[in-house]
Every structure is written in C-alpha cells, then in structure tokens.
Amino acid sequence: MSPTAPNYRRHNDSADASFEIELIRELAVDQTKAAFAVPALFTNPPPIQDGLETQTSKARSDTMQKCLPFLLNDDTSDSPIPKQNSFGIPSLRKKDHVNFLHGNLADFPAPFVAMDASRPWLFYWSLAGLSFLGEDVSEYRERLVQTVKPLQNATGGFGGGHGQLSHIASSYACVLSLAIVGGKEALELVDRKAMWQWLGSVKQRDGGFQVTHGGEEDMRGAYCAMTIISLLNLPLALPSGSPARVKGDETFLTGLMGWISHCQSFEGGIGAAPGNEAHGGYAFCALACLCIIGEPHETINRCLDVPLLLSWLSAQQTTPEGGFAGRTNKLVDACYSHWIGGCWALLEAAMRGANQSSSECLPPGSLWSREGLTRYLLCCCQAKSGGLRDKPGARPDAYHTCYSLAGLNAAQNHYYYSPDTKGNPAPLSASFNWRVDATKEEGVPFDEDDRIRLVHPVYVLPWGTAEQTRDFFKDKDVD
Numbered sequence: 001m002s003p004t005a006p007n008y009r010r011h012n013d014s015a016d017a018s019f020e021i022e023l024i025r026e027l028a029v030d031q032t033k034a035a036f037a038v039p040a041l042f043t044n045p046p047p048i049q050d051g052l053e054t055q056t057s058k059a060r061s062d063t064m065q066k067c068l069p070f071l072l073n074d075d076t077s078d079s080p081i082p083k084q085n086s087f088g089i090p091s092l093r094k095k096d097h098v099n100f101l102h103g104n105l106a107d108f109p110a111p112f113v114a115m116d117a118s119r120p121w122l123f124y125w126s127l128a129g130l131s132f133l134g135e136d137v138s139e140y141r142e143r144l145v146q147t148v149k150p151l152q153n154a155t156g157g158f159g160g161g162h163g164q165l166s167h168i169a170s171s172y173a174c175v176l177s178l179a180i181v182g183g184k185e186a187l188e189l190v191d192r193k194a195m196w197q198w199l200g201s202v203k204q205r206d207g208g209f210q211v212t213h214g215g216e217e218d219m220r221g222a223y224c225a226m227t228i229i230s231l232l233n234l235p236l237a238l239p240s241g242s243p244a245r246v247k248g249d250e251t252f253l254t255g256l257m258g259w260i261s262h263c264q265s266f267e268g269g270i271g272a273a274p275g276n277e278a279h280g281g282y283a284f285c286a287l288a289c290l291c292i293i294g295e296p297h298e299t300i301n302r303c304l305d306v307p308l309l310l311s312w313l314s315a316q317q318t319t320p321e322g323g324f325a326g327r328t329n330k331l332v333d334a335c336y337s338h339w340i341g342g343c344w345a346l347l348e349a350a351m352r353g354a355n356q357s358s359s360e361c362l363p364p365g366s367l368w369s370r371e372g373l374t375r376y377l378l379c380c381c382q383a384k385s386g387g388l389r390d391k392p393g394a395r396p397d398a399y400h401t402c403y404s405l406a407g408l409n410a411a412q413n414h415y416y417y418s419p420d421t422k423g424n425p426a427p428l429s430a431s432f433n434w435r436v437d438a439t440k441e442e443g444v445p446f447d448e449d450d451r452i453r454l455v456h457p458v459y460v461l462p463w464g465t466a467e468q469t470r471d472f473f474k475d476k477d478v479d
C-alpha cells in the first residue's frame, strides 16, 4: 500500500482495495491541481469592473462563467479527460484537428449552399490549417487546380463560384491556396496580367481599394490587393486602363498610406474604412498591408499613432479568459487570436525602429500575455470532435480552426524584422525579410508536442511559402 495514504484505510481487508485506489487517485489529482495552480488572473473576474449592469456586462459575465470550468480544467463533460501537457492543461489534439480539416475539404451538407460565394475561403482555411499542423497538402493540388480554374474571370481575378464576379477576398484566398499546394501547375493557373488589370480597376482615387466593382472600399481591399501584388510580383505601376491612373495616379501605392492612416479611430484601433468602429480584423489587415508596402518601422510609424494603437490592442485581451475580443465591450473569440494576436509581431517591429538586428530589443512578454492566449486556446477552444471553436458552446469550424492555430503560433514564437542589408529595400520586398526566434518564453504553458509549424507573420502562410511563391514569379513580366 502507498505510504502517502495510510490513514484512508478503513479495514485491513482487500475488499476495500478499490476504495483505496480511488482515494489515492483523487489525492493524486488534487496534488496535480495544486502543482499546476492556474494564476488568479485566469480564474477570477477582472480586477476592475464597472458597477453598471448592461446587456454587454451580462454577456461578458456569461462568457466568463462558460469558460471558467475549462480554464480550471474542471469541465466534467469531457470524458475521457483529454491528454494533458506538462502544465496540466489539455495538449493540442493535432490528430483530431487534422481529421476535422480534411472533413472540411470533402462534401458539405445542403445548408452550406449559403457559403457558396465563400468557397475559396473554405479551402484556404482548411489547407492553411492543415499545413500549420504539419500536414503535407500537396495531395490536394490536382483537386484545387480543378476547383479554382472555373472561378477565374477572363477580365481578371477570382469569384467565389463559377460565373460570379471577381472579389478581392476570393482572389486572395485562391492565390494563397494555390501557393500552399504549390507547384508550377497551380501557380501558373493565375492569369497575372488580367489580375493586374483587374486590381487596377478597383484602385480608388483616394488611395484605397474596392473589394469588387462598385463594392465596399475597405481595409480588406487594401490588404488583399497588396498581398496579391507582392506574392505574384505584379508591377507596382497602375495599368493604363485604371480609372485612378486616368485621373493622374501612378502606382498602386499612391494615396494608400494616407487612406490607411484615416482608418485609425479615436480609440486607437483600426476601422474597415475612415470613420468606422475599430475592429481587430482590420487592425491586422492594416498592419500587414503596411508591412508589405515597406519596412514596418518606416510605414507603421509614419501612418499610425503607435502608442494609441498599442493601448487599444492591449485592451482587447480579456481576463480571465486570456483570449482576445474583436472590439471594445465585446466577447472573447478564438479567431481574434490571429487578428489581434498576429498584430503584436508587426507592431513590435515598428517599435524597435531601424535597429532590427535581433528579437531581443524589446523585453519579451511585455506587451501581451502569451500565457493567457495559450490557456484560452488549449483549454476553451478545442472541440471534442476535433476542430477549434470561437468559445465553449460554439461549434468548431474551419475559420476558427485556421485562425486559432495562427494565434497559437503567435504565442509560441517571436517573429522579427531583419533585412539582410541596411538601406532601402527594393519595392515590395520588405515583407520577405522576417525571421523567427522560436525560443519558448518562460511560463507559456505549451510543450514541444503542442507546437505547430511556423507561420509567416504577414502572409499567414506556412513558413517559406511566401518566399517560394515570390521566387517563382521573380523574372516574369505581365504579358
């Protein structure tokens, strides 16, 4: 019998052995919990609370109550108890998430017809998520090529489905997906000249981009356009037929930084367009777009009020949950693990200034809690059946799986900007100068087994893919 629990023994009788074993097990569980005590920050209501009860405060409190059992690892609905890592929280269930994402590349039930125009998103999220989990997705190349071909319009760009108008988001998702599966056949499928002309046709005189002809002019347009232009190595000059060019503008960059600058709101965050409410989705789009336009310390500091943005971003990390909300007074949601979690590396690069030689110029962990984000994702967002979800109670989906994994990657690594040579880099080459320091920050509760593959901080592609894609188009003209 174990020397640790002699007093629990009621009789000297072997019939009670199972009782004893149960007691020892419970004791062991208690000891494990004590050894892995969760910091109070992640188990208690926020230290400062507004006394006024509103719909907002109730919704936040409900969310906290839903998350607490998971944060404390007291969720009894999960049986058998999922495998724990050495920090006493659930390990990343890679196999289940891989299966979930493969399932998302198969047939969908009828109600998904509502997602028809978002088909490129569906395959991008799944292919990106699989590759972040370390899967080789080249087996999807043939199928992807067959699926993407009919989405391309002769006048340039990709629609969401066959016969649909080109849209900048579907074009972005198609180009990224082709880059992920890689290979000549996939990359050469893009009609680069037509894409260049189509992008010219959505460039606006005030500097921004419409997402489709006559559609919204917003930050998605700016980020997706610059992503496509830089990955495909399209000319920066506007094509001659571009309405903006006709009126005297010269390049895709004309007026763009000024336009982005106008999207910073009074709160410090970034809105979809000038005057709009600040939202995390657009903060990432703006910062990543600026990191494509030029070097982060040049473009971000020139365009944005960095201290105000920093203060807004920090305010979106919620306690006790540890993840991020997308906007002021709203709820934690796993997808913002990327949309806001992905902002830090870009912002830190701006804050480091021109001296970019190492990742150590800023003290690690000073700006946001990698521990909090890791706890939220591993404890609250892994669905039993595989896939990651917005929050407990929500169904997992490919969107939240993709951006949760990207967020986990932001918590696991330090990305920093470091050009090979000092001085002005060639136009649109700055985004290919990122490096990574994968040293684990102390106290961030993940094991090596919980690591995912490195993800490019600007392109949200598996590490190396952006450079390979750009290299493929390096010497190609558009005719």
Ligand code: FPP
Residues within 6 Å of the ligand: 169, 220, 223, 224, 279, 280, 281, 282, 285, 325, 326, 327, 330, 331, 333, 339
């Ligand atoms: C609010 O939804 C969501 C938005 C206003 C869109 C946010 C933008 C992105 C996620 C970025 C898109 C990027 C690209 C590249 C296309 P909600 O009201 O349901 O959620 P909330 O309560 O969390 O704000």
Ligand code: K
Residues within 6 Å of the ligand: 326, 333
């Ligand atoms: K949401």
Ligand code: ZN
Residues within 6 Å of the ligand: 333, 334, 335, 336, 390, 400
């Ligand atoms: Zn979400």
